[in-house]
Amino acid sequence: MQIDGAFDNRELQREGNLRGADDTHAWVKQDTRHNILITGIETPHGLHLARAFYATGHNVTAVATGHGLLPLHARLFVKLSRFYQLKHALAEEYAGESAKEILDLVQRENIDLWIDCSQPRHSSYLRHTKAVVERRSRCLAFFPNDKHTDLFAGPDAFLGYAGSRGLPSLDNYRVGSRAEIHNVLNNSQGKKRYKLTRPDGTGIKPVLPRRTLSQTYHAVSQAKVQKDSPWQLRQYVEGQERYTTVGIVVGGHLRAFAASPLPAPKYLCLLPPLSATSKALRSYVEALCASLGDDFTGHTIIDFVTDEASSLTGVERLHLSVDGRLEPDASLLLFQGLQGYLVLTQSYLAAVASVANSTVSETAEHYEGADNTNEVLAGRVIYSLGYDLSQLAILPVQNFLSLKIGIVRLFGSLFTLASHLLDGQECVYHFGDPLPFWWLYQVYLPLSLVQSALQPGSRRNTSRLQALTI
Structure with a gap:
């Protein structure tokens, strides 16, 4: 073996x-x-x-x-x-x-x-x-299986599939000429903005359309678009509210769902399940899972951005999908406490054909008096201590000493760190199981950093350390 x-x-x-x-x-x-x-x-x-x-x-x-x-x-x-x-x-x-x-x-x-x-x-x-x-x-x-992983092979593949199913998503076009670029811009009637990127992923700086028609034509003329090497024209919504969602799907049915805003890339914070935003995002994911068919079983990680559009009744908030992945990630940490544990395990075990219904129902009945911990933890930040110490303590102090930031910004970072320590949930720590947390931060990470310093440029060391945090 x-x-x-x-x-x-x-x-x-x-x-x-x-x-x-x-x-x-x-x-x-x-x-x-x-x-x-x-x-x-x-x-x-x-x-x-x-x-x-x-x-x-x-x-x-x-x-x-x-x-x-x-x-x-x-x-x-x-x-x-x-x-x-x-x-x-x-x-x-x-x-x-x-x-x-x-x-x-x-x-x-x-x-x-x-x-x-x-x-x-x-x-x-x-x-x-x-x-x-x-x-x-x-x-x-x-x-x-292979059929579904190909649909989520990358952002372009996912957006193409979501659009083909009539699900709201960012506009995404492959353009092979400047005329095609102008057609997309004209059809949007100035209500949407786009970012043009080369086949290798790099882009021109201006966001289209520009303030005036002449500026727009000038920016498009700088793009050397070719039929045999089309560029990507994607809707630009930078600066809007962003969310990430995690779903556990069995047989095309969404068994468990959680959503979190993304104020920063390394933090998670459970949205109240009964909030309007959470319900809207869940409806989207349910429709997506249903479209994948009864043979789809796995995880779904869908990222969203919120846009606003004018309507007859006022301003309408639209939740547009940005990217979709099938690999589980730290979003599963949104299921906290015994209630969250029950939701997770019941969802996974629904995929096992031999699972007895009594396993789920009896366990849930035994703890029916327990607090709904997943509801209680809504709004509580899930963070990584290593990331917080580097980004909210060490780096701000260095920038303050080098006069790059002021004292107000320094104390703002330290206050955020203190609030996470006092009221947040560290991604590895558990009150009843502290040994993994202690070993990670007292032994493993310090010695791994020393090893990385002695072996500069080691991609294996870098990827291994990144996998230990959210």
Whole structure:
């Protein structure tokens, strides 16, 4: 078997205490527990899913996909049934070897459901491994098939599909001549603005149309558009409100949903599920999932931007999709607390054909008196301590000492940091399970930074560190 570093945590479970989880795990009947495999346990959402499945009474086997000399912080989560470190990376160049490792692990641990949280994700490798695992075992791999991954291959592919289904999305055109550019601008009647980019992704500076017709013609004349190498003309909505959503979909039906505004790229904050914005975004995602068909099972991460348009009744707010992805990310952290854990696990287990209805219904009934934690945490920021310390403390102090910012801006950054520490939720920390957080910030990250400094330019070190934060 091509797996090393196997680590059995069953004995340590007697000593650990994940708050609010031990009673659940003991209460759920042995024959209704499921064996869950999570690859990419080192990511914040991978560790979060492991905690959620344990808290709701299931056995979790974890696989770390990162490679390094230092033990990963997720290994210290004592509730894991087993912990493995793969010998081969989950990448195309090791597709055969790593697929055999995963299959051997699935058969040895009698896995029912496999969820991949690894970053970066290699879709072609996962499709191959999914086919091998599902053909030679009873395990279900929770990610979509080739037909659906092609629809989400990139922003252009996703916007093209959303537009073909009549779903509101950013206008996106491939233009092969200046005349086509002018046609799009004329049809918009000045109500929309566009950004023109070259095939390699770079763009001309002016946003179209310009203030005057002559300025617009001059800007378009600078673009060397060719039929055999069309440029991209995409609607420009910079500066508007932005949101991200996460969905867990089984058989084309949206089983779980959460949304968050994006005031900054590294923060998440749950929108109240009953708010008008959350309902509108959910309706969009439900329509998208229904259009994908009954054979679609997986995650959906859809980003939106809010635009305003005049109507007969006043100003109408439009939620336009910007991008869509099928890879799970830190947005899964929006499902917090026991209520969030129940929503997550019920949604995933709906995909397992052998799951007993009593597993979900009895567990929910046992905790029907619990607080709706997912509602309570609406508005609470989910953050990464490492990112906050660098961006809200170290960098502002450096800029202040070099006279790049004033004292008001410095204290504003420090106040934001303090508010996150006092009232936010760190992406790795859990009150009943503090060891992974302690090891990550006291041992693993400091030593990894030293290693990166000694090996400058190492892309593997950089990507591994980025995967540990949201």
